[in-house]
Amino acid sequence: MAHRLSLRMLLGVTLATLPAAALLAQFKDAHDPPPSGWSGPTFKLSQNYPQTVPALESASKRPWRQFDFKKPSQAPKFLQAVLNYCLEGNTANNFADVSQNPVRTWYHAPWLDAGPSGREFIHGMTKERPSRPGELGPSQTGSHDNWAVGFYNARGGYTIGQVWKDPAHPDPRKSTFPAQTVTCKLLFTTAPIAEVPFLQGTLEWQGDITRASGTGPRPTLRLLQLDVAVKDSRANPTIGWVFGTFQYEHDASTSPNWWDHLVPVGLMWGSDVARLKSDQPTQQEWINAARGQKLHLGRKDLVLNGPIDNPRGSCTACHGFAQIATVATPTPPIPGGPPGDAATPAALDRYFTNIKAATPLSADYVSLDYSLQLQIGITRAIASGQASLPPMPVHGMAVGAHPGPPHLKEVTRDPDETP
């Protein structure tokens, strides 16, 4: 009896002293757990989301506010300031645990572990669009897979936590991100140095991308691209967000630090479809004409997209489809990928028209405010049968008076992409 009592007491003490994060760890870290005996790094989903909107960090911590991203002379400074913010406190341990960053905590979106492209267990990377021969430069002869991991600052983490407060009923209506939400994403390629010589000296990670068993080494991936997005009210006339991207270039610097080799490719605050329809460079972006590697941009090289992205699309057009349908056959449908070079003006309008932040595509949708990680997470959770949308009125009809969507469509980068 005394023995049982002391066990119960011990249990009580243990529970009470567990850190809050451990108690709240309700979402899976990765597609597979590490094999027993694994001694390398292991990804931990940062999911202790703030319960109230975190206060804005002081202006000196967000120096990009000083720069007008619409001015070509200031756009690179804006981007560099955002990049520094993403790197601060993360480079010392190579982003091993962003929840323990001593400068500021970062958060991951849940449910990206599910499916064949789901998070591998070493760094939490998810599978991206593969790079076709030539897309990464003239030496690239093979098609190569790409994997990436992204995270949000505390303002964004708050919103993710609100959407996922009830894990059985993720609520897309909660997904309006507060101003100065920042999200960053590191994209890695499996392409060998022989095919992408400009990646010499970049950050190398192993990834469990073949879902191997055993504790042996995993394939090596190399950092190629780094994406950022900032919710900034100065972009409200178009989409409310600024999207930007960097590429690694060996020759950009002699510094031993990989991050000093990140060269801005450009930034955008809209797709400017009017100009795309007349094959003109858009005027809602800045492109760095001085970058060393002139890899492809987006549609006809007229609009920003990253080297790993689909050469026909643009950052903000694709992200505008971060939407959840509330009816079975929504209009317009979420497209399978960007339109081809010979697309009609109407098709270009459908894909590239700017959508304002947190604004639904039509009355058949709820917006996820440009977050495709929320879009994919919610879609996969529902597909797994472990979650459903909360009851909500549709088209002004009472809850339950309208059949909801039987399944949701993921936003994909190419029509042939497997999720």
Ligand code: HEC
């Ligand atoms: C054709 C579609 C497509 C294009 C083009 C695209 N993305 Fe994404 N992006 C995605 C998808 C899908 C995700 C979610 C899954 C993931 O994180 O891999 C995502 C995730 C992200 C994230 C993480 C935040 C989030 O929840 O969405 C950032 C930041 C991001 N992309 C920035 C960019 C930037 C910058 C560009 C252009 C240089 C770009 N993206 C181009 C499809 C696209």
